[in-house]
Amino acid sequence: MTAEQALKEQWGININTISDFWVDPEKLSVIQDLMFSGINVMLTGDPGTGKTELTKRLAQAHKLPFHRVNVGAIRTPRDWFGHWEFIGGQTVFVQSEFVNAIQRPGMIALDEFNRVTPDIHNSIYTILDHNREVYIEETKQFITVHPQCIFVATENRGRSHTGTFMEDTAVEDRFETIKLELPPVEIMAQLLERVYRASEEQALLLARITHKLNSLYHEESLSRPTGFRPAIAATALIKRGQPLNTALKYTFVNRFSPEGGVDSEQTTVLQVIQAYLK
Ligand SMILES: Nc1ncnc2c1ncn2[C@@H]1O[C@H](COP(=O)(O)OP(=O)(O)OP(=O)(O)O)[C@@H](O)[C@H]1O
Ligand SMILES: [Mg+2]
Structure with a gap:
């Protein structure tokens, strides 16, 4: 086959x-x-809740050809479609892989979609709405999106996100939004054990700390969210032979500010860790 x-x-x-x-x-x-x-999906959620990973996993599971666009790297509205190159004494337009990919069945992941200003989005509006086509000025061609081409975007929303831009309603209207969350504590612990080879006891500890710190962010007691990544990094350090305390310090604790001494965010994090270590 x-x-x-x-x-x-x-x-x-x-x-x-x-x-x-x-x-x-x-x-x-x-x-x-x-x-x-054929409806575009927007995955939102705190950093490290698996948005980027899920796009890849879904494509793999469905055997869909996968093309990821790192949207944050797009600098001008025309970058979506290609770039000009000086070849053999003349300037030629080199069409982007994105334009090739949208004409085939498969999944296009528009990763970190809100890392650019809305003018960057404008040039692909007609690709993302019911028109599903675009006119490429440079090559004077109409490109039609393949009926089995799927768009899944990811974005970060939330108060800790500097460097991202608020969505304009035109963009919001072109996607249905699904918010991803951290796995429940027990499931996160099982994943840390199975995938990252943490011990049962350490996996549960790391999952509990992660959940507690992330809930303190949502209660506005900490300035940044805590996703899956610090627990993965802590597991790696422990497996390399670092003592538990050192591993926690360089992954969970040092991400937060020491400013303010006993009232600092680091102090809050250390208190959470102490409470779970007992
Ligand atoms: N629900 C989950 N199940 C299993 N692993 C997860 C899950 N969520 C996150 N991870 C793991 O955590 C790491 C970070 O995930 P990913 O890069 O997809 O996060 P993200 O939501 O895209 O973050 P960001 O907003 O910073 O881009 C990956 O190694 C991923 O496998
Ligand atoms: Mg991501």
């Missing part, structure tokens, strides 16, 4: 779980139903 035939046979059949990755089952099914209905 060719890759194309395999894709055709499996097209649109939802999966219920993703191995070694957790998503709320209802959200997982809604995301896929939207994807396979």
Whole structure:
């Protein structure tokens, strides 16, 4: 069977779980139903809740050709479509991989979509709405988006996000938004054990600390969220032989400001850690 035939046979059949990755089952099914209905999906949520990873996992699970655009790296509205190059004495327009990818079945991940100003979004509006086509001025060609080309974007929302821009309603209107969350404590602990080889006891400790610190962010007692990443880094340090306290210091604690002495964010984090270490 060719890759194309395999894709055709499996097209649109939802999966219920993703191995070694957790998503709320209802959200997982809604995301896929939207994807396979030709509706663009926007994944939001705190940093380290698996937004970028989920796009890749969904493409893999459905055997969809995958193309990721690091939207933050797009500097001018025309960068989406290609760039001019000086070749053999003349300037030629080199069409982007994005333009190639939208004309084929597959998934396009528009990663960190709100890291650019809205004028960067403008030039792909017609790709993302019911028109699903765009006129490329440089090559004087109309490009039509393939009916089985799926768009999944990710973005960070929240008060700790400097360097991101508020969405304009035109963009919001072109996506259905699903917010990802950290896995529940027990599931996060199981993942740390199974995927990252933490011990049972340490996995549970790291999952508890992560959840507590992230809830303190949402209660506005800490200035930044805590996602999956510090726990992964702490596990790696412990496995390399670092003492638990050192591992926690360089992953969870040092991310926060020491300013303010006993009232500092670091003090708050240390108190949380002490409470769980008992
Ligand atoms: N729900 C989850 N299940 C399993 N692993 C997860 C989950 N969420 C995050 N991870 C792991 O945490 C790491 C960070 O995930 P990822 O880069 O996808 O986060 P993100 O939400 O895109 O963050 P950012 O907003 O900073 O871009 C990855 O190694 C990923 O595998
Ligand atoms: Mg990401």
